[in-house]
Amino acid sequence: MSATAAALRIARRTAWRSRGRSALIMVMIGLPVLVITAVLTLTETMTVTSTEGLAAELGAADARLVQVPEGTVLHQQPGGANWSTGGDTAATTPRRGAAEVAALLGPGARVIPFSTGVLRIGAERIDATETDLRDPLTRGTLTLSEGRFPSAGEVAATPASGLRPGDLLRPDGAAPLKVVGVAEHPHRPSLRMVVGPDLPLAPLDDMWSPLGYGAGWLADTARPVSWADVPTLNAAGMFVTSRTMLTSPPTAPTRGSAAEVQYTVGIGAMVIMVGLEVVLLAGPAFAVGLRRRRRELAEIAAQGGSAAHLRTIVLADGLILGGAATVVAAALGIAAGTLSAPVLARWGGWLGPPDIPWPPIACVAALGLFAGLAAAVAPAVQAARQNTATVLAGRAPAAADRPGWPLAGATLVLAGLGATVVARRQTAPVWVLGCAVPVLFGLVMMTPWLVGRTGGPAARLRLPLRVAVRDAVRNRTRTASAVAAVMAVTATVVAVGIGTHSEYIDRRDAYTSARPTGMLAIWAGPIGDPAWNRLRAETVLRLPGVPLASGYQARDAQGRRYALRYTTRWNGTRTRRTAAIGDQALLRLLQGRHDPQAAAALASGRAVVFDAAAVRDGRLTLRASSTSGPPRTLEVPAVTATPADAHQGGALLPRALVEQAGFSTAERQLYAMHRPPAGSALWRDLARVTSRVTVASEEGYRNVPDPGLWGWLVGASILVVGGTLAATRLAAADMRPERAAMAAIGAPPGTLRMVVAGQALYISVLGALVGLAAGTVTGVALSRPMTTHGAADPATIAIPWPFVIAAVAGPPILATVAALITRTRPPLTRRLL
Incomplete structure (x- = not known):
């Protein structure tokens, strides 16, 4: 039998004999593999490619065409998803009928309506598709699961809509529609939609999109519709998606060199940091195994085993446990991603056929296997260097320091910090993350030195903590790995927390509006005075007792509407605003109170401005622009005031x-301080008077901080507590003589537990403090590229104190409590007489 085969057999038997330790190591190695594999599988399964979604998009048709709105010039780009429109009121696109659309596609073409929009049912809106599902061209767009396909005056509904055969829909201003069937979308279980051949779709207003809402057709053509036909169809006002375009797209342009470099750096930094944390976390658990097997390895060496044989035996532990953890975690991750995709898709999103991205998963599995081997390298080197006579005599081996490591680590830290200063000036945050890697490596190399420097102050501690700290310092090789693991996890979490929270605060501060929170605004388009009078009367009727303030439009002598705008800076970015025209009533609403100075300025014919940066020397520069008239520049007297x-x-x-x-x-x-109740039908009531009306309610900034940060904290706490307890368990095994001596002189069990808990507290606190320093530097640097929008925009740096305190103090408390409640038996030590 070869030495390698023998080492693998020994490793397998050892792993089975120490099942608790083996399970801990497998969890440490396998957890990142499981999470990443599950995310990769979930993403791949919930991503529907153009080929997979062909039937849902086109059914059995050769092409789908969507009519663009009047006055729109369409320039369709390769891929069928990129489009741009340019408004031109002079050039209008006529609405075409089915015969004209068929003529555009050439002889032998047949088209059927396939329009998408919404049905308005009271205050509710539901997506709707107007087409005949009985036609063979629609086969595959929906799958009938109950009832039958609808005919005239009937609809089929998707399961998520909650409608069942026999239900009645009563659209606004139209005859009732009877639900006769339930049909499922192949890839969107959460879609709420009804389908029928003659639906009263609501006016689209600004909702038109070639990939969303719009009037269109499915077409059966005599020849394939290729990209060569697209310019002609675009010129005729048609956005086209064809089977040929989806299955044979043009060659996509290659990724730019800068983007490719950033992508590579980001992936590399992520892989290195994940691998480093796994190695540091699993390292103490491998060290526990080495300490327990020290005598066994010494006996092998005494019987002729070489240092290489000892290294192979310990590395075989990493290969066996890392391989087993990787295989189990990858299998569980694939199963979790595949099974969770249908559940998540019912909450929202797309669902394709189960798809496993084997190349990325293979790379992740290789990373897990490498992490297992890397975590066993340090114990393997220690095993090869141990003194056989010392171990067989039962004496603890002397710890050997590496005097060059602190200096090399400090050099790496300084180099990483210098690179971070440069990287924070870049526009992409990935460079800061890349520079954090040498800082972490440098701190890992300096950790034994940092542990050694903490021995002196331990003399002032109480006995249990003093014994724990001095034992940790004496066995700094064992302690450093656990401290470095806690440091790496804490630094990562703190850096991500500071960067993410700074970005949230920057977005919150960047939010701006020309109206105070709670204001209702009603605007009319180009309508005459009679229509406006009716709209105003309807508004007064629908808002009884609500005070209304008037706003005005500016028009030139030819009756052309003009918007009066100015540009200012808000939170470091250029913002263009439209100035309102009104009187004292509107000023009181905008300020939320009566301001005598602002009111006097408005009455004297001066503008009241709430953007102080826009006023220079008491003047406000406005640009008067119109869609049909020449622009003008105005300079008006102005004063600044405080808004609501x-x-x-x-x-x-x-x-x-x-x-x-x-x-x-x-x-x-019209303006009012009024919040319409949920489900208000105000817009629908006003739209009955004229369709050229807009109703807007200012709700303020509604986003909340990312709750995923606390998920990061939970995961980090699990890793920190697990790594700390593994190191504590190793320390408890090493401290048997000390604990036996303490028990012999009458130390109670609580004191013995305090010694073990002191190890956990020392490891977690030291690692958390060093990680806090490293994470804060990286997080502050990360905040600049995440919150700046140009050279003149200052960075936003916001520290989430509750999160940071929880990240730094929470894991040490949990680890200490876990160590305290762990049962500690008085050790039985053999003494020489």
Whole structure:
């Protein structure tokens, strides 16, 4: 039998004999593999490629065409998903009928309607598709699961809509529709939609999108519709998606060199940091095995085993446990990703056929196997260097320091910090993450030196903690690995927490509006005075007792509408605002109170501006622009004032000032401090008067901090506590003589537990403090590229104190408590007489 085969057999038997330790090591190695594999499988399964979604997109048709709105010029790009429109009121696109669309596709073409939009049922809106599911061209778009396909005056509903055969839908202003079937979308279980051949779709307004809402057709053509036909169809006002375009797309442009480099650096930094943390966390558990097998290895050496044989035996532990952990974790990750995809898809998203990305998973598995071997390297080197006579005599081996490591580590740390200073000036945060890698490696190399420096202050501690700290310092090789593991995890969590929270605060501070929170705004488009009077009367009727303030539109002598805008800086970014035109009533709403100075300025014909940076020398520069008239530049007298909300900007112009500039004014806006109740039908009621009405309610900044940060903290706590307890268990095994002596002189069990808990507290606190320093530096540097939007934009640095305190103090407390409640038996030590 070869030495390698013998080492593998010994490792297998040892792993089975120490099942608790083996399980801990497998969890440490396998947990990252399981999570990454599950995410990869889940993402791949929930990603529907153009080929997989072909039937749902086109059914049995050769192409789908979507009519663009009038006045739109379409420029479709390769891939069928990139599009741009340019409004041109002079050039309108006529609405085409089915015969005209068929003629565009050539002889032998047949088309059927396939329009997507919404049905309005009271205050509710539901997605709807107008097509005949009985036609063979629609085969595959939906799968019938109950009832039958609808005919005239009937609909089929998806399961997520909650409708069943026999239910009635009552669209606004249309005849009731009877539900006759339930049909499932092949890839969207959460889709709420009804389908029928003659649906009263609501006006699309601004909802049109070639990949979303729009009137269109499915087409059966005599020849394939290729990219060569796209420009002609675009010119005719058609967005086209064809079977040929989806199955044979043009060659995609290659990724730019800068983006490729950033992508590679980001992936590399992530792999290195994950591998480093796994190695550091699993290292103490391998050291426990080495300490327990020290005598066994010494006996092998005494019988002729070489240092290489001892290294092979210990490395075989890493190969066996790392391989087993990787295989089990990869299998569980694939199963978890595959099984969770249908569940998540019912909450939202797409669902394709089960798909396993084997190349990335193989890379992740290789990383897990390498981490297992790397975690066993340090114990393997220690096993090869141990003194056989010392071990067989029962004496503890002397710890050997490496005097060059602290200096090399300090050099790496300084180099990484210097690179971080440069990287924070870059636009991509990936460079900061890349620079954090040498800092972490340098701190890992310095950790034994840091552990050694903490021995002196331990003299002031109470006996249990003093014994624990001095034992940790004396066995700094064992302690350093656990401290470095805690440091790496804490640094990563703190850095991500500071960067993410800074980005949230920056987005919150960057939010701005020209109206205070709680204001309701009603705007009318280009309508005449009679229509406006009816709209105003309807608004008063629908909002009884709500005070309304008027806003005005500016028009030139030819009746063309003009918008008066100015540009300012808000939170470091250039922001363009439209100035409102109104009177004292609107000013009180915008300020939330009566401001005598601002009111006097407005009455005297000056603009009241809430953006102080926009006013220079008492003047506000405005640009008057129109879709059909020449632009103008105006300079008006202005004063600054305080708005109702901190996020609020904007300006209010008196009517007299606008009219002095050569414009006329007409009331076309209404404002009120009023929050419509949930499900309000105000917009629908006003749209009955005119479709050219907009209703907007200012709700303020509604986003909340990312809750995923606390998920990071939970995962980090599990890793820190697990690694700390593994090292503590090793320390407890090494401290048997000390604990036996303490028990012999009458130390109670609580004191013995305090000694063990002191090890856990020392390891976790020292690692957390060093990790806090490293993570803070990286997090602050990370905040700049994540929160700046140009050279003149200052960085936003915000530290989430509750999160940071929990990340630094939480794991040590948990680890100490876990060590305290662990049963500690008085050790039985053989003494020489």
